[in-house]
Amino acid sequence: MRAWRLLIVAELTSVARDTAGLMIPIALPMLILVGNALHVPADALARYVLPIVFATVIGTVGIVNMPSFLAVYRTTGVLRRLAVTPVHPSAVLGAQLAAGALQVLAGVLLAALVAVAGFGAAAPAAPLLTVAVLLLVTAAMFATGLVVAAVAPSANSAVAIGLALFFGIGTVGGMFGPVTRLPEPVARAGEALPFGAAVRVLGDAWAGAGPHPAGLLSLAVCTVVCGLLAVRLFRWS
Template sequence: MTGNIRAHRPGPAAWAMLTWTEAKLVWRDTSGVIIPLGLPMLIMVMNGLGSDGSAIPEFGGLSAFEAYVVPLTIAMVVALVGVVNMPSFLATYRHTGVLRRLSVTPAHPTLVLLAQVVVSLVQSVIGVLLALGLAVALFDASLPRGLLAAIGVFLLVAAAMYALGTLVAAISPTTNSSIAIGLVVFFAMLAAGGGFGPRENLPTWLATIGEYLPFGAGLDALTATWMGAAPELQHIAVLVGTTVLAAGAAVKLFRWT
């Protein structure tokens, strides 16, 4: 009987139901809603209030708020949700035995990973859209001049951050350790990648490292799309490389029990 159960693979309808269940569980968690939805709007408003909206030639006539702060907020939101928020849910499922119980049912634990990534991505998209809406409505910010390129870069940044988040979940034995490791990774990328100010203010060696981390590469690529320029290939390569390497390592190291 067990062999027959294992032989049966759940179809798209079962996976869709699992994803919907994951969405409801995340929605009931206060931090699972406030961080991806409320934090982006708060960051955008705080930075917008401190901007004078002056056009800067180096940014193609855009203000620093439009060309730097808006892409920075987007990259920050995706990194926070992907590297900190999502792994905490996966670590909780392992710690409470959810993944172990799923391993003996047709709903393989891998489906939980996929469902959690989809739910987190939807959260990130909603959070970014809300923040962008506030930036446009309250501070007259412009949308990216290279809109399609910006969407493509956003998806690459999300893929890189979720791959890192899955790796964090893979090596974290408990929920608290997942949050701790995720926060260390998040703030390290943020500090070196320009999250606390332009990288030009950092030592040369640290600024160089920051540019080749996924946060710095994603920020530079998003900034380029806002100005209507093509993202540099090295930044795209960093995002793709991070996705492949982190996802591969997570598959090797992830423990279901």
């Protein structure tokens, strides 16, 4: 447990030193939140904008930031060297997931506080349901990011692949406007991908409605399939 705690502290220190990686998961979602809060009513802010902000926080951490750190550890031989110590390389993976989860927690809490206290958005009608859905979204986004980490040969390629994937699923999932503006097949595909599914179920949960089963199923399938792919494809050296 002591080694586990030290690894988490080391990961958080590395994150804190990466200024761009630390700011983007906070700055980009806050820009989306404030930019929309100035033009939409408070009820729409809570129902439609906050889910996009939450999905952006989770996606940037899980799909962009985390894979880049893991790719650096692999290409610099950190994981290979750990393999000959009592600390298995998988412990670094677990510590990176824990550090990412703490970043997500900070970003989500900050966005919710700004929306509710600063712009009059309604608090979640079903807090426990909202937390449960946030955990599922985080699992799906992180599993997707692990696949990126598994196939990216370098840190730069991990960032490039992660950004392309994140903005790709975000574009068809409602990040830049309602999916109703997209062609019907593209909109349906976007709602089935992690970002679109996250926006849909988070909006339902925040409003106290039962999340759409198709969205929950999409996120669960993504978590399982991407998790299995990551395990199969991931290289420690």
